[in-house]
Amino acid sequence: MIKNISNLGDAALYCDFGTEVNKEINRNVINYFNNLRDSNFLGITNITPSYNKLVISFDLKLTSYAKLKKQVENLNLKKNNNSKKNLIKIPVCCAEEFALDIKRLQKLLKISEAKIYETFFSKNYYCYMTGFIAGMPFLGDMDKSLFAKRLETPRVKVPKNSIGITEQFCNIYTFESPGGWNIIGKTSVDIFDNKKNTEPNLINPGDTISFYPISKLEYEKKYE
Amino acid sequence: MKKNMNKNYFEVLRPGINSTFQDNGRNNFYHIGIPFSGAMDNRNFLLANTISNNGINNPVLEFAYQGPKLKYIGKNISINVTGDVNFKIIRNNKNLEFSCYENIILENNDCLDILSTNRSVYGYLSIGGTFEVDYYLNSCSTNTKAKIGANSGEKLETGQIIQLKNLKKILPKNKIEYLNSKIENIRIIKGPHFDYFSKDAIDSFFSNEFNVTKLSDRMGIRLKGPKINNIKNTNIKSEGLVKGVIQITADGDPIIMLSDHGTIGGYPKIGVVISADYDKLVQIPPGSKIKFKEINLKDAETIFKLYEMETRNLISNIK
Numbered sequence: 001m002i003k004n005i006s007n008l009g010d011a012a013l014y015c016d017f018g019t020e021v022n023k024e025i026n027r028n029v030i031n032y033f034n035n036l037r038d039s040n041f042l043g044i045t046n047i048t049p050s051y052n053k054l055v056i057s058f059d060l061k062l063t064s065y066a067k068l069k070k071q072v073e074n075l076n077l078k079k080n081n082n083s084k085k086n087l088i089k090i091p092v093c094c095a096e097e098f099a100l101d102i103k104r105l106q107k108l109l110k111i112s113e114a115k116i117y118e119t120f121f122s123k124n125y126y127c128y129m130t131g132f133i134a135g136m137p138f139l140g141d142m143d144k145s146l147f148a149k150r151l152e153t154p155r156v157k158v159p160k161n162s163i164g165i166t167e168q169f170c171n172i173y174t175f176e177s178p179g180g181w182n183i184i185g186k187t188s189v190d191i192f193d194n195k196k197n198t199e200p201n202l203i204n205p206g207d208t209i210s211f212y213p214i215s216k217l218e219y220e221k222k223y224e
Numbered sequence: 225m226k227k228n229m230n231k232n233y234f235e236v237l238r239p240g241i242n243s244t245f246q247d248n249g250r251n252n253f254y255h256i257g258i259p260f261s262g263a264m265d266n267r268n269f270l271l272a273n274t275i276s277n278n279g280i281n282n283p284v285l286e287f288a289y290q291g292p293k294l295k296y297i298g299k300n301i302s303i304n305v306t307g308d309v310n311f312k313i314i315r316n317n318k319n320l321e322f323s324c325y326e327n328i329i330l331e332n333n334d335c336l337d338i339l340s341t342n343r344s345v346y347g348y349l350s351i352g353g354t355f356e357v358d359y360y361l362n363s364c365s366t367n368t369k370a371k372i373g374a375n376s377g378e379k380l381e382t383g384q385i386i387q388l389k390n391l392k393k394i395l396p397k398n399k400i401e402y403l404n405s406k407i408e409n410i411r412i413i414k415g416p417h418f419d420y421f422s423k424d425a426i427d428s429f430f431s432n433e434f435n436v437t438k439l440s441d442r443m444g445i446r447l448k449g450p451k452i453n454n455i456k457n458t459n460i461k462s463e464g465l466v467k468g469v470i471q472i473t474a475d476g477d478p479i480i481m482l483s484d485h486g487t488i489g490g491y492p493k494i495g496v497v498i499s500a501d502y503d504k505l506v507q508i509p510p511g512s513k514i515k516f517k518e519i520n521l522k523d524a525e526t527i528f529k530l531y532e533m534e535t536r537n538l539i540s541n542i543k
Contacts, residue, residue, distance in 0.1 A: 009413050009496025010524040012466045016416075021461055033255065046254035048464030050488055055464030057254070060499050060528050065521060131257035131487035132462070134370035174257075175370065192257075194372050197360065201256040 001028045002054075005072065007065045012057040013072060021051040021140075021168075026128050029054050030206045035078055041071050049205050050129045051138075086207045087124070090172070090187050092163055093219035098186035100162070101151070105182055108148050119143045120184065120211065125170060127207045135174040135192025137203040142168050154180030161187050163211070172203075188214065188222035232298030232353075234386040240292040240338065242441070244366035245357045245374035248281045253361055254487045260467060261365035261373070264346045264442060264483055264506040265307070267535055268404075272306040272350035274539050275327055275398045283357050283364045283374065285349040285386075289509075291338025292380055298388065302327040302395040303336070307347030307507075308404045311338040326399040327352070344404060344507040353391035367484060369443070399543045407504045408512075410497055411519045411527070412470065417492035420456040421472070428452065429494065433513040434478065440510055442484040447514070451476030454492065462490040468497035468505075470516075482506060498524040500531040 001017065008014040015032070018025050026049075033049040036056065043063030048055040058068055094102070094117060102113055109116065125139035142165060150166045155178065158164065162173045164181025173179060174192040191202045203209060214222075246269065249262020263269030263286055273282045285292070291311065305311055305324050313320045313328070314335040322328045324347075330336060341347045357364045357374035364374040371377030375384075421429070434449035458474040465471075469481045471491035480497060481489070483506075497505055498519065508514060519527075 006416060007413065007521055008416065008466060008493070009468055009498065010521055010528065011499050012496075014416050019461075045251045046260070046466075047252070048254040048487060050463040051461045053461075053463040055254075055466065057466045060525070061532060064525060129462075129488065130255065131464075132489075133486065134257040134367075134372070136257055138462070192370070194360070194370060194377070200361075205255065 001077075002032070002072075005069050008055060010065065011060045012055055013065065013069060015054040015056065015072070017052045017054070019052065021128070023126055025052045026126075027206070031077065031079070032075075033205065035075060036072070039071075039075060041068060043068065048131065050131075088203055088207055088209050090189060090209060090211050091214040091218070091222070092185040092187050092211045093214050093216055094185040095216045095219070098162070099184050101182040102184055105148055105184070109146065111145060116146065116184070117213065119146055120165070121213060123210075125209045127203050127205055127209060129205050130201060130203060133173075133175050133177050134194070135201045135203075136171055137191065137209070138169055138171055139209055140169045142170060148182050150180035151182065154178055158183060159186065161190070163187060186219070188219045232301070232388040232391055234294040234296055234388070236292055236380050236382055236384045236386065237295055237335070238293035239380035239382055240287045241290050242288040243292045243380040244286055244368070245283045245355060246286045246365045247283050247363055249365050249483065250361050250363040254464065257487050258361065258370060258372070259367065259484050259487055261363070261367045261442075261483055263348065265348075265503045267503045268306040268346070268348050270535065271325065271400055271402065271538065272304060272348040274542070275304045275306070275325065275400060276302065276350040276352050277392065277395055277398070278350065278352075278354075282350070283355045285355065287338055287347055287349070288341070288345050290340050291347060291349070293335065293337045294386070296330050296332070296334045296336060298332060299391065300332075300394060301330050301388070301391050302352035303330050304328065304350055304398075305338065305347060306350070308342045308344045309338060309347035310340050310342055311336065313337070325402055326397050327395045329394060343406065343509060345509050346507060351388060351391075352395045354389050356387040356389045369484065397543065400538055401541065402538055404507065405504070407501065407508075409515050409517050410505055411501050411517050411524070412495035412497050413521055413524055414518060415470065415493035415495045417460065418494060420454050420492040421494060422453055422455045425453045425455075429478075430516055430518060433515050436508050436510050436512045436514060438510045442482055444482050444485055445480040445505070445508070447478045447480070449478075452478065452494065456492075458492070459490050460492055462488045465489045466496065468499070468502055469493050470495045470497065480505070498527060500524070500528040
């Protein structure tokens with residue numbers, strides 16, 4: 001299922017699952033990720049799943065590329081043991097002051113604001129990966145009618161908890177951060193809770209997510 | 225800070241430019257977007273704790289360029305500073321000079337002034353005892369982007385109090401003879417997107433010098449030099465990064481990922497700095513020039529073994 005394993009420097013394996021981005025390939029990546037987490041192979045320091053790659057970094061004092069590569073190749077894969085498959089429901093407030101790019105999207109996509117939201121809220125999304133900044137989920141796939149390019153000039157500061165869309169993906173800015181995705185609303189839920197010492201992430205790779213609209217009043221109630 | 229103060233503490237008179245508590249870092253959280261963090265220069269971190277007779281994962285105070293100025297209140301303790309660092313102790317209005325890599329005694333009302341790192345970036349302060357700091361996900365390392373770790377995920381600030389605990393009796397000198405050597409040639413291994421670049425671009429990448437710019441911090445080093453032209457695609461589907469990865473941005477400039485890097489990235493990776501050169505890489509200050517040299521995996525592994533032997537040797541020669 002891994003097409004090719006090569007070295008990423010002297011202390012990481014770069015596992016290639018293909019060039020496309022789809023759920024099938026990503027489920028393979030996540031299945032390997034889960035199996036490796038349970039494997040206890042000596043020296044692994046981090047395993048990073050993404051759309052179609054898996055990077056395994058290790059402590060060069062404890063193991064080596066050749067050793068770990070062999071172990072990964074001979075890994076006895078168990079079928080998706082992450083079949084609990086959470087459905088996580090995320091509230092989104094689409095008030096004007098939060099939907100920073102809704103006007104731009106109307107023009108770009110040539111559909112009404114109401115239609116954009118109706119389409120966005122009608123689907124379930126799959127979490128391909130989390131990262132870049134702590135807890136940020138990369139979700140897909142968007143309905144084709146909502147495929148939109150990034151902003152030409154990224155914002156220096158996207159407000160925390162903003163919901164962004166671009167091309168086939170949407171995400172949630174878990175921290176205030178620079179970014180170029182089209183912002184359509186804001187959630188009242190903290191996706192990354194840095195007070196929680198175990199599982200600070202609400203959304204993990206492989207999870208299914210749906211969004212539902214809330215009013216400004218509900219948003220403020222939840223937030224205070 | 226806590227109300228019930230210990231008898232032994234530092235008061236921060238000046239925080240310095242980027243002073244944070246660090247230890248070995250956090251393993252196994254890249255998949256939720258939390259980088260490794262930890263002390264940037266591993267060898268100097270290890271030496272600091274070794275001189276203090278501490279466990280190898282004890283928290284240290286890392287500083288960059290200009291360090292903190294700390295007033296000490298409490299019983300006599302041993303402290304040491306590692307790196308290429310200029311510092312003094314102000315005792316009864318007198319300036320006392322000391323060297324790095326040996327235990328010195330700090331007395332009640334002393335003021336430790338860490339003035340600067342010399343032609344380098346990071347230095348470390350360790351104490352015979354433990355800084356009382358918060359832990360998050362098995363590490364105290366402060367990550368100011370995710371706001372986690374010691375000091376609520378923030379840099380030191382003026383006026384704050386750093387409590388100390390488990391203070392040891394005054395330690396022997398434990399002097400280590402060590403000179404922080406500088407490097408200009410950074411050895412790298414080819415990255416997975418080496419073939420995204422033209423032959424000319426690759427030649428130019430290895431034959432020219434690059435300037436380390438001021439836009440460098442614990443997340444990464446941005447370089448300026450000849451533009452590295454991409455012939456395939458300036459973007460890839462975002463994927464995992466590790467420290468030492470050299471990405472080429474859409475503008476054709478290299479950025480080297482360091483310990484607080486974003487966990488995934490979407491620029492092609494031209495190469496990865498070898499593990500043995502990492503400690504020296506992070507110490508290269510802005511304004512310096514560096515050059516890349518390609519080596520193979522086997523050699524990188526051998527060089528790392530030698531580097532580790534050298535570190536163990538330094539430790540076994542403590543006086």
